[in-house]
Amino acid sequence: MTIKLGVPSKGRLMEKTFDWFGARGVTLTRTGSDREYAGAVDGVEGVDLVLLSAGEIPRELAAGRIHLGVTGNDLIQEKLVQWDQKVEPLAPLGFGHANLIVAVPQCWVDVDTLDDLDGAAAAFRARHGFRMRIATKYHRLVRDYLRRGGVADYQLVDSQGATEGTVKNLTAEAIADITSTGETLRANHLKILDEPPVLESQATLFRSRVAAKSDQDRLVLRALIDRLGV
Amino acid sequence: MLQGQPDKSRARRAAEIICDGFVADGAARFETDILLPAEVLLDLYGEDIRARAYVTSDPERGEMMLRPDFTVPVVQYHMAGDGLPASYTYFGEVFRKQEDHPDRRSEYMQVGYEAFGGADAAVADADVFGRFSDVLAPLGLRAATGDIGILIAMVAGLRTTEDRRTALMRHIWRPGRFTALVKRFAGLTPVPAARASLLALDAPLPDSSVMIGLRSEREISTRIDALRADAAQAPMSAEDVDLISAVLAVSETCPNALEHLRDIAVDLPGLLPALDRFEARCEAMAKRGVDVDALPFEASYGRTSMEYYDGFVFGFYSESRPDLPPVATGGRYDALTRRLGQGREIPAVGGVIRPDLVRDLGGLA
Numbered sequence: 001m002t003i004k005l006g007v008p009s010k011g012r013l014m015e016k017t018f019d020w021f022g023a024r025g026v027t028l029t030r031t032g033s034d035r036e037y038a039g040a041v042d043g044v045e046g047v048d049l050v051l052l053s054a055g056e057i058p059r060e061l062a063a064g065r066i067h068l069g070v071t072g073n074d075l076i077q078e079k080l081v082q083w084d085q086k087v088e089p090l091a092p093l094g095f096g097h098a099n100l101i102v103a104v105p106q107c108w109v110d111v112d113t114l115d116d117l118d119g120a121a122a123a124f125r126a127r128h129g130f131r132m133r134i135a136t137k138y139h140r141l142v143r144d145y146l147r148r149g150g151v152a153d154y155q156l157v158d159s160q161g162a163t164e165g166t167v168k169n170l171t172a173e174a175i176a177d178i179t180s181t182g183e184t185l186r187a188n189h190l191k192i193l194d195e196p197p198v199l200e201s202q203a204t205l206f207r208s209r210v211a212a213k214s215d216q217d218r219l220v221l222r223a224l225i226d227r228l229g230v
Numbered sequence: 231m232l233q234g235q236p237d238k239s240r241a242r243r244a245a246e247i248i249c250d251g252f253v254a255d256g257a258a259r260f261e262t263d264i265l266l267p268a269e270v271l272l273d274l275y276g277e278d279i280r281a282r283a284y285v286t287s288d289p290e291r292g293e294m295m296l297r298p299d300f301t302v303p304v305v306q307y308h309m310a311g312d313g314l315p316a317s318y319t320y321f322g323e324v325f326r327k328q329e330d331h332p333d334r335r336s337e338y339m340q341v342g343y344e345a346f347g348g349a350d351a352a353v354a355d356a357d358v359f360g361r362f363s364d365v366l367a368p369l370g371l372r373a374a375t376g377d378i379g380i381l382i383a384m385v386a387g388l389r390t391t392e393d394r395r396t397a398l399m400r401h402i403w404r405p406g407r408f409t410a411l412v413k414r415f416a417g418l419t420p421v422p423a424a425r426a427s428l429l430a431l432d433a434p435l436p437d438s439s440v441m442i443g444l445r446s447e448r449e450i451s452t453r454i455d456a457l458r459a460d461a462a463q464a465p466m467s468a469e470d471v472d473l474i475s476a477v478l479a480v481s482e483t484c485p486n487a488l489e490h491l492r493d494i495a496v497d498l499p500g501l502l503p504a505l506d507r508f509e510a511r512c513e514a515m516a517k518r519g520v521d522v523d524a525l526p527f528e529a530s531y532g533r534t535s536m537e538y539y540d541g542f543v544f545g546f547y548s549e550s551r552p553d554l555p556p557v558a559t560g561g562r563y564d565a566l567t568r569r570l571g572q573g574r575e576i577p578a579v580g581g582v583i584r585p586d587l588v589r590d591l592g593g594l595a
Contacts (some may be wrong), residue, residue: 052378081329081332082329082332104332104444105441105442105445106436106440107436107437107440107441107442107443107447108450109428109435109436109450109454110428110434110450110453110454110457112422112424112425112428113422113424115410115414115422115426118407118427119397119453120453120571121446122286122397122400122444123449123452123453124449127449128444129278131273139280140281140329143277143278143280143281144281146277147278147281148406149281149407150401150404150406150407150410152276152400152401152404154276154277155272155277156280157277167443168442168443168533170443170444173443173444173445188442189440190444194422194424200330208399227559229450
């Protein structure tokens with residue numbers, strides 16, 4: 001057995017993760033061709049690198065197929081029921097910052113708070129005969145947030161990409177999505193509600209609470225965690 | 231801790247016995263599909279039901295839902311018929327996600343009894359409660375009762391604007407939001423800065439070049455007019471805020487609760503018709519042999535349930551197993567028959583028992 005470390009398999013998230021580990025004396029590298037998802041770990045013995053889509057890392061941690069994993073806490077909290085019983089956050093990595101927010105058209109000058117959103121939703125339903133549609137892929141987090149905020153008369157519609165375009169395309173009235181700078185929102189004539197975000201997210205190193213470990217694995221994990229200083 | 235797999239055949243047997251008892255008293259057996267069209271349920275219960283029911287899809291029929299309860303199908307069945315008074319009993323599996331309580335069963339049996347068209351609501355309420363009370367008597371459960379009709383009457387009787395009463399009425403089932411609105415209307419929380427600056431503008435409407443989405447400029451201006459009108463109104467009085475708190479805090483035996491609410495009604499006379507109904511129900515219950523003098527009444531009971539109860543509500547709980555969900559719940563849902571009745575409405579009251587929990591608690595024998 002070895003300790004399995006899951007990290008995002010491509011893009012800036014992968015590069016920044018490699019940098020973060022590298023700065024702590026653990027060198028992660030992709031091996032083989034550019035297209036092959038294989039990797040190596042140097043600087044500590046007994047650790048395997050597993051390259052995965054960031055969206056699959058929560059599931060792999062919860063299933064215990066990887067011992068450590070790097071992903072956003074937005075994905076952990078959306079995808080895992082009672083996430084804190086399945087994984088433990090070891091360290092925020094200081095990049096991949098993004099907020100999960102609710103945004104409405106800029107032209108809705110009368111809507112700035114959840115209280116307004118609820119009022120507008122009631123009137124919208126009475127006028128149009130269906131519940132106000134909010135496009136998102138974060139169904140659980142957003143539903144929880146809106147319930148706590150006392151918003152009624154809305155419905156979530158699934159949007160797995162280009163969510164900011166749904167309002168203009170008349171498939172939703174508002175959206176809930178991840179944003180870091182808000183630029184895409186502005187370009188699509190949307191504004192963020194003047195409320196605390198649904199969630200503040202960043203890339204985080206998580207430990208699986210359920211992955212099986214031999215005594216040897218425990219030592220390796222201890223050594224890795226010591227080396228990383230987390 | 232996992233409860234383990236439900237012993238389905240034992241729960242089914244317990245369900246059959248209870249159901250047979252209702253049939254012997256004249257109820258008709260009702261059966262319905264497990265896979266139900268999601269649209270009616272979603273329209274009725276909103277997004278909350280997605281968090282609690284299993285939604286799946288059929289390539290031809292669209293979104294379908296694994297039966298979260300029998301109430302909607304039984305109401306639809308009755309409303310499609312001749313409309314004469316009738317009572318129904320049923321049992322079968324229902325499915326509820328348990329994200330907040332993963333230790334609870336997500337598939338379990340329900341036995342139900344629903345009575346439609348009882349001309350005397352007090353008698354019908356007392357009869358349903360009495361039946362459930364009789365069936366469950368061997369378990370020694372604690373009963374809880376309430377009356378959403380009293381809360382509706384409370385809101386309808388407030389001395390404030392129609393818009394404010396409508397907003398409060400909409401949120402009776404969301405206690406947190408209800409309280410926030412009361413405070414806002416009473417001027418106890420500051421107006422949000424964005425709202426204040428919007429109302430300070432002469433012409434706050436957006437530049438039409440950036441209009442996007444289905445919600446039109448007209449709808450936006452209509453809401454701004456409503457906000458302006460509301461801002462010009464006097465805040466709701468401190469007395470009314472106190473009356474709301476006093477009503478919601480009532481929690482004592484039925485006779486004491488009635489007396490207490492009658493005291494409150496001196497300053498909130500709109501409560502009186504609902505209190506007369508409460509009193510008539512207490513009398514009907516006593517006549518049916520229910521120990522009303524010892525029966526608890528909580529004015530806030532039933533506010534957080536997802537169901538469409540709009541009158542009498544009740545539940546039965548195990549005091550020795552506070553970890554369990556209620557063993558039985560029920561209430562009056564006249565408004566639901568109006569929503570599903572396409573113009574017709576029929577008074578309706580009923581409830582469900584969980585035979586698996588009955589078994590867990592030792593059974594009825």
